[in-house]
Amino acid sequence: MNEEILISGRMNPHIDPTLGIWGWEIPLYLFLGGLAAGILFFASLYTLLGREKELPTAVRKATFLVPIILIVGLGALFLDLKNKLYFWQLYTTIRIESPMSWGAWILMLITPLSMAWCLSYWRDLAPGWKYKLEWLEYIEKLVNKYRKPMAWILIVSSVILGIYTGILLSAFNARPLWNTSILGPLFLVSGLSTGAATIMWLSKEQLERSLFSKIDLLLIGIEVFFIIHLFMGFMASNAAQIEAAGLFLGGAYTLPFWIGVVVLGLIVPAILEIMELRGRKIPVAIPALLILFGGLIFRFIMVDAGQISSYLY
Amino acid sequence: MRYAMVIDTKKCVGCSDCVVACQNENRVPIGYCRDWVIEHAKGAFPNVSIELRSERCNHCENSPCVRCCPTGASHYEEGGLVMVDRGACIGCGACVQSCPYNARFSHPEGYVDKCSFCNHRLKEGKSPSCVSVCPTNCMYFGDLNDSESQVSQLLKNRDWKVLAPEVGTKPQVYYLI
Numbered sequence: 127m128n129e130e131i132l133i134s135g136r137m138n139p140h141i142d143p144t145l146g147i148w149g150w151e152i153p154l155y156l157f158l159g160g161l162a163a164g165i166l167f168f169a170s171l172y173t174l175l176g177r178e179k180e181l182p183t184a185v186r187k188a189t190f191l192v193p194i195i196l197i198v199g200l201g202a203l204f205l206d207l208k209n210k211l212y213f214w215q216l217y218t219t220i221r222i223e224s225p226m227s228w229g230a231w232i233l234m235l236i237t238p239l240s241m242a243w244c245l246s247y248w249r250d251l252a253p254g255w256k257y258k259l260e261w262l263e264y265i266e267k268l269v270n271k272y273r274k275p276m277a278w279i280l281i282v283s284s285v286i287l288g289i290y291t292g293i294l295l296s297a298f299n300a301r302p303l304w305n306t307s308i309l310g311p312l313f314l315v316s317g318l319s320t321g322a323a324t325i326m327w328l329s330k331e332q333l334e335r336s337l338f339s340k341i342d343l344l345l346i347g348i349e350v351f352f353i354i355h356l357f358m359g360f361m362a363s364n365a366a367q368i369e370a371a372g373l374f375l376g377g378a379y380t381l382p383f384w385i386g387v388v389v390l391g392l393i394v395p396a397i398l399e400i401m402e403l404r405g406r407k408i409p410v411a412i413p414a415l416l417i418l419f420g421g422l423i424f425r426f427i428m429v430d431a432g433q434i435s436s437y438l439y
Numbered sequence: 440m441r442y443a444m445v446i447d448t449k450k451c452v453g454c455s456d457c458v459v460a461c462q463n464e465n466r467v468p469i470g471y472c473r474d475w476v477i478e479h480a481k482g483a484f485p486n487v488s489i490e491l492r493s494e495r496c497n498h499c500e501n502s503p504c505v506r507c508c509p510t511g512a513s514h515y516e517e518g519g520l521v522m523v524d525r526g527a528c529i530g531c532g533a534c535v536q537s538c539p540y541n542a543r544f545s546h547p548e549g550y551v552d553k554c555s556f557c558n559h560r561l562k563e564g565k566s567p568s569c570v571s572v573c574p575t576n577c578m579y580f581g582d583l584n585d586s587e588s589q590v591s592q593l594l595k596n597r598d599w600k601v602l603a604p605e606v607g608t609k610p611q612v613y614y615l616i
Contacts, residue, residue, distance in 0.1 A: 133475055135476055147545065221509055224508055
């Protein structure tokens with residue numbers, strides 16, 4: 127025995143024996159937030175580039191999912207709160223230093239905006255629709271008129287939303303596994319990639335599918351680069367971060383991370399997409415689902431493993 | 440004013456009286472605690488040594504919990520105390536994640552709770568309950584800005600350490616070694 131630590135008299139729920147204050151709610155939300163950010167980013171990007179006609183799924187169809195995704199995500203966040211009835215306290219202050227405050231406010235902006243965006247394309251789905259409420263019609267007209275400025279707001283706020291899902295974790299300097307600035311860009315790229323996969327999956331147009339297949343390939347490449355970068359950073363850092371990286375390099379999370387996230391969530395879908403672009407017939411749902419599943423378990427693994435990693439005992 | 444606690448690990452016997460006094464004084468629910476005792480054994484037989492430490496919130500000067508709190512419920516008070524405003528706490532867990540000492544916990548009533556250095560007792564001019572009950576007198580409490588105070592003198596004359604200084608929180612619970 128070289129060193130042993132015994133704690134007497136402390137058995138606080140969710141803290142001991144290992145920290146577990148965040149359960150399934152936060153990783154699920156981080157995934158959904160990234161996915162919503164991804165879809166909105168491409169919708170506003172291609173609106174600003176004036177390609178609405180060519181890419182109907184990216185600009186219109188897929189965005190109908192966003193309010194649902196965001197509401198489920200917000201529901202998960204709400205469930206995570208231990209003092210649920212006090213949730214409105216988030217909106218009584220703006221705390222620049224707290225990423226969670228940023229997140230709360232950006233969600234407050236992006237959720238109604240995404241709903242308004244869908245409202246403006248509602249007639250595509252139901253051409254003969256008559257609104258019972260006049261103000262809904264008014265919003266629809268307003269959005270149709272100011273779509274470009276709205277796309278500008280959405281493109282900026284979707285990038286903030288995507289990055290924030292990573293920065294939320296990296297702001298915790300007490301958890302060595304999270305305390306790396308690469309997590310923001312990594313979560314953003316992963317969110318964009320899940321968004322692109324969803325658009326690719328929903329699309330019926332050949333042009334759109336192959337475009338988003340290529341975008342996805344590029345994003346997967348960047349993601350792999352960031353993951354290598356993440357571990358390079360850990361290995362060149364202090365003892366606590368080397369130990370945290372050890373959770374993925376021989377430790378408890380080695381198999382789920384390298385097989386689940388890297389191989390099944392990134393490499394296999396990339397190979398399938400390359401094969402499809404070369405003319406093989408591959409059902410598009412397979413790579414899309416693999417990417418989405420990889421993105422989901424990536425967040426679960428990061429949140430779980432991060433809570434185990436620490437500076438003290 | 441800069442409140443600090445100094446704990447002599449050479450005098451601590453690990454009786455956990457501080458833990459019980461705190462639970463009693465602050466009505467900490469059964470199964471929870473705001474302070475605890477660590478038994479840290481080092482070395483290989485026959486060269487072994489044990490360090491006993493009574494641990495709690497470090498009331499850090501650069502508190503990550505205050506920084507990460509989205510509602511401002513975690514805040515600084517006079518003397519550098521880090522406190523939680525129960526009416527503003529939503530129980531999101533951000534401060535629990537941000538504390539390298541795992542000193543915070545989620546109270547069954549929803550808000551986050553932790554050591555307050557017994558600030559209700561400080562207002563009456565008393566020392567924190569853990570300090571007041573310690574049977575070996577291994578705990579000291581006072582003002583670090585006053586160079587004549589007992590805590591300042593101890594830190595001047597003895598070797599000391601703080602926990603996880605590398606995290607950059609500037610903790611204010613000092614351990615004499």
